[in-house]
Amino acid sequence: MARRSRRRILPEPFEVQIESLSHEGRGICHHNGKIVFVFAALPGERVKIQINKSTKKYAEASVVEILQASPLRIQPQCPHFSVCGGCSMQHVSSATQIDIKRQAVLEMFNHAGINIDHVIPPLTAEPWGYRRKARLGAKFVRKKQRLLVGFRERNKPYLADMQSCHILVESVGQHLPELMTLIGGLQARETIAQIEVAADDDHTMLVFRHLEPLVNEDKQALETFARNTGFWVQLQPAGPDSMHPLYPQQQSLRFKPLPDSDIVIRFKANDFIQVNAAINQQMVRQALDFMDLTSSDEVLDLFSGLGNFTLPMARLAKQVTGIEGDQAMVQRAKASALENDIHNTQYFAADLTDVDSSWPWLQKSYNKILLDPPRSGAFEIIQKISALGASSIVYVSCQPSSLVRDAQVLIHAGYQLTDLGLMDMFPQTAHVETMAVFTKE
Secondary structure (H helix, E strand, O other): OOOOOOOOOOOOOEEEEOOEEOOOOOEEEEEOOEEEEEEOOOOOOEEEEEEEEEOOOEEEEEEEEEEEOOOOEOOOOOOOOOOEOOOOOOOEOHHHHHHHHHHHHHHHHHHOOOOOOEEEEEEOOOOOOOEOEEEEEEEEEOOOOEEEEEOEEOOOOOEOOOOOOOOEOHHHHOOHHHHHHHHHOOOOOOOEEEEEEEEOOOOEEEEEEEOOOOOHHHHHHHHHHHHHHOOEEEEEOOOHHHOEEEEOOOOOEEEOOOOOOOOOEEEOOOOOOOOEHHHHHHHHHHHHHHHOOOOOOEEEEEOOOOOOOHHHHHOOOOEEEEEEOOHHHHHHHHHHHHHOOOOOEEEEEOOOOOOOOOOHHHHOOOOEEEEOOOOOOOHHHHHHHHHHOOOEEEEEEOOHHHHHHHHHHHHHOOOEEEEEEEEOOOOOOOOOEEEEEEEOO
16 A cells, blocks of 8 residues: 655744844744744844745745834835745845845854955946846746746746846846747747847847747747847757757857957857846956956966956966866857957866866966856865965855855965955845955965
């Protein structure tokens, strides 16, 4: 006889007092001896909460009713904030968001016993309509006979029923109903799974992932939509390499890593680039200021991608060596260097999570190093850095916990953390980006 699964019954809503904030910006309280993380709750608030998930060590909850609000609380700009998983901090101002993130990062470093000589003022820009890259889900809901396009609900597999998005670039975020109407009118409405969004200053590209071949009528409808709206449309019948233009036939997105430079880098819809153009330009400029490059410097750029830092640094240094794990991105970075008439860069494809000490570029010395790793950090390669002879290191981080861990390795190797600051790359979310500067005499 099959064993019946036991479904845990969650408690009814109950009142709590929010004590503090987690590093992810969630309210913290305690109930029955267990820590509870409460979405969109602020310290000092009295709220009624609903437990959504419960484990032996902690629980997660959402606010059902605000009984006593914090003076920091504001009305979210987006009407879908309580459901959509795209944002998590619209209930406080952008300035407060930065203060919360800054305090969380400093507490993490303090807890690790790491001294910071100077805290850099945060890099900020327009907090709305900034996101130039995103992957939107598409789903035809038979019961409702409706097509949904957008992000998923918070902590759920379902698409949020949303009519707009205030963090996406305006060309997409304020035109979701048009996309729903377009896909809903196609014969393939039940087999288009997602839309990849990528935009530069002049164009917005939409890549439609379709699970079955499109009939000619659907292709024509998508092309007509592109002609009428100005969107660049691509199709993706299989994996990322299958992306190809539908209309127009010539499509080339570009971004400038610096606003006052002639350097331009081409990118594809599925390439990694920083989603916030304004913050990216400030970030590159700040990194260059800290690098203080001269014509005699040999620079190592780890996790170099398409050359976001590599090419601007090459205009100032003697030589820049870029290391990137994706071979295709390495080839495009080489092409971008030539297109920008930059000839003092070299590139190597290498998996920096599985370091081979015999790599030829590891046999050289470098005056300065920049690294921009993924959320997992750079623990494997960071242990080799002290042997490379760099006097200064600029570390661009998208995950404070991995930065703290890697900072401890660098400090043990004789480096000092001289500067640390936030970059508001993802306003309205709990995501934290930082830049740290390490020096060694």
